[in-house]
Amino acid sequence: MNKKTIDFWYEFASTYSYLAAERIGPLARDRGIIVRWRPFLLGPIFHAQGWNTTPFKIYKAKGDYMWRDMERQAARYGLPFKVPVVNELPQHSVLAARVALSLPDDGMRAEFSRRVYRAQWTADKCISDPEVISGILADMELDAGPLLAQTQTPDIKQALKDNTDEAISHGIFGAPSLTTPDGELFWGDDRLDQALDWVASR
């Protein structure tokens, strides 16, 4: 069977990736498309273009706008959202990304990823805290110990580097992004429906 696929590239520190992570499942299912969940890191990409943090911090007007836009978009989609106050932003996303990559991409990685986003963007939790990640894994009835240990193995470290390198090779410069089997790149939660329609129509 020749099943249609799309690659969903997401960064755990990203606001708009949260919206797309919550939305993509049903939208892809409706179109008969399998989503490949591809966590990657924006840090190295931003660093290569001379930024030492997120553009939302470097460019204040853009950052101010983003928070208001996120509130409005989340409300439109019926998703909870709370501007974080406790944790400094952007959060460190390496631990969450490595755990995600340790989980099979059969629904479990997607579920873990959505829960990390909810912890960050609705409950103001620190997603680089192993306790927080362990709690999420425990809620999923997974054994946190071996999974956290695995994040320190060369294989998982390399897998995340490889994902990030592959993202760069696709021309990805922000998150979320989507790539199609025929080589199209779509950037942003705003292009989620179009990216899926593109794949569905091929």
Added chain:
Amino acid sequence: MNKKTIDFWYEFASTYSYLAAERIGPLARDRGIIVRWRPFLLGPIFHAQGWNTTPFKIYKAKGDYMWRDMERQAARYGLPFKVPVVNELPQHSVLAARVALSLPDDGMRAEFSRRVYRAQWTADKCISDPEVISGILADMELDAGPLLAQTQTPDIKQALKDNTDEAISHGIFGAPSLTTPDGELFWGDDRLDQALDWVASR
């Protein structure tokens, strides 16, 4: 009569402003909203955040993406679009913006603005060339001479500066943008429908 209004902030050098300029008329009319056409300059805003040109040139991956995204978006909307090859980008937009401000905002400014966008993004014309602008005005059966002379008056120069200052005061950092009477800012052609829906629902 308490007519609903929205302010449409556009920069003549902007790609996505072209899409919004072509789309906003019917969408606003359907909702009984009057559009206030507000040309402004992004140059001073970009300069204040340390950029000496458009971010699409500074960040190559983002620029490459933008051209492909523009092609896809224009096709979706049934609008012609041609990536310019003759003219260096971004084009100088001061002349077009000053002429636009010299025209009454009763449909004439909108019509002139759309024609300038079409000249730039479908016919690869130089919009800082007085001949090109004169041609557009002549096609509209307007007398180009006095209008071009007016662009050199202190009043029109100040009016464009004032528009740009007002844009900054609204937190505008890119084009197109839309502002509502109750103080919301929406950025991008992607938020055009939502901005109009926001005003219509108030």
